[in-house]
Amino acid sequence: MIIDIHGHYTTAPKALEAWRNRQIAGIGVPAQMPRPSELQISDDELRESIEANQLRLMRERGLDMTVFSPRASFMAHHIGDFQVSSTWAAICNELCYRVSRLFPHHFIPAAMLPQSPGVDPATCIPELVKCIDEYGSVAINLNPDPSGGHWTSPPLSDPHWYPLYEKMVEYDVPAMIHVSTSCNPSFHTTGAHYLNADTTAFMQCLTSDLFSDFPTLRFVIPHGGGAVPYHWGRFRGLAQEMKKPPLKNHLLNNIFFDTCVYHQPGIDLLTRVIPVDNILFASEMIGAVRGIDPETGHYFDDTRRYIEAAHIDPENRHRIYEVNARRIYPRLDAALKAKER
């Protein structure tokens, strides 16, 4: 079985974006603010948006199951206040839930949170609880920078975030650390902000003792860990100078990297440097890079090809494809076992 732990609903029917645009236009103009009930998307429309896109590619690539969350760049937590984010998160999470009900053997939801700059992350707990309890979400996406590229929140190691971590530990769900659109003109969203956030989050954990406080807390750092595996020696050396334990003990019981690295040399480095138990298969397909690589003739985001071509034995490949995901996402494992029965 091959589990893609990093899928977003990037292909939602256009009505979603139209509603969001009305919501944004309605900020500060209550009379113009649309009601959630004004967004009408039928099951057929959902089916079509998935079958023609993610499901088609999953079949072509031999992928079985995707952990599916709302489109990352559309979370845009910097827009509006908590109420705006709350309404928007509820809508997006419900759509992913509906997709998972329509395609129960192929999609399982992960939740976005209604974060908002300067607002206590504890305000996100009701949406988190609803998504896990009612929608069967197996993970959350946690944005370390809800300001959208201005980085005004405390580091992930700050007690600011602890109420969320306590709930994650209680429910035994991991968080993918994933920013959204950059509204800072310095940072291109998918070419700089995403990768910078991955590196930044890792370093925030490295300099802290967060996982002493939360030994079972689990973070998935996407996009192959940003710059981290490429600079693994630098990070090992920095930890050593700070008198931290070796990274294997200090961080690798709690931090995992996905395989969203869109060329063979990058995947080769990832699998050479990072222990296999810390690598999770993922593609983020129909995401940042949708084209075909002229050097290979295949889609850049067809990451299975790179894993197949990497110098790893079949048992380790199986861990990357399935075993690790079941371990790090126990609610995914439970859901899969329930389906297998």
Add this chain to the structure above:
Amino acid sequence: MIIDIHGHYTTAPKALEAWRNRQIAGIGVPAQMPRPSELQISDDELRESIEANQLRLMRERGLDMTVFSPRASFMAHHIGDFQVSSTWAAICNELCYRVSRLFPHHFIPAAMLPQSPGVDPATCIPELVKCIDEYGSVAINLNPDPSGGHWTSPPLSDPHWYPLYEKMVEYDVPAMIHVSTSCNPSFHTTGAHYLNADTTAFMQCLTSDLFSDFPTLRFVIPHGGGAVPYHWGRFRGLAQEMKKPPLKNHLLNNIFFDTCVYHQPGIDLLTRVIPVDNILFASEMIGAVRGIDPETGHYFDDTRRYIEAAHIDPENRHRIYEVNARRIYPRLDAALKAKER
């Protein structure tokens, strides 16, 4: 010959830091502001600080020449106003110049600029001109984020920076794109901010047509290019979606990466992915990572060992060590030829 194009004066006599602390304490208190002449460092002190450190390691590692600039983390352009930065840059650049005069066969200067957040970069031109004309500086260090982690400046592709580029083109000097200390608690200086800045700068160039406006402008992106080579497929794919030319044509006549990547797998990836003509040998020794790697028994920043062990032929190694540096830093080449005569 082996040229290390990325060295900073991290070992300057303590008097320098003491003077800087007095300068910072004097901001807004003119009576307390120290005069530059109050900083007294003898040639013997300079010699000692170099012979016991950089020069000793250069000899041990078989390196011949270092392009030597003021300590990057001490530039701290976010502190004070232009006048504060201007006085500080003049002091630091003069020290590197004096080192280059004391050890003319081993050090050649590169200049820091008196940047200040919100101040027109054209104000840096007099210091730049002085350093090139009087000190023989062969390059500059350009900070794309003088705010120190708040990223308030326009992207490098913005005409904001063009006056500097015009002067660089006139003098035919490259710029290393190098940030300084982060004062944003989200970003660890050497573990996140440096690498993020490298990735960010590359992406700012990718999304623009800067090098159409300045075909001979040359940027060196340090720390192995941040996350860029590891995610080369992502960047190739993003450029393709933006209808930019292939990266080789779009950026690689103007952008070069150094080898400050502190483990073998990282250097192996760099030399596999990036054309050899775009790689410059560097160590940034006695910098961010000063320890010994317990996995190898050698210093993390002894990057020559990784280049020696990489699968590249002697001719290409020679390019990385010397040929490329002479081409991209023509004033270095001229200075070396003058010494050889």
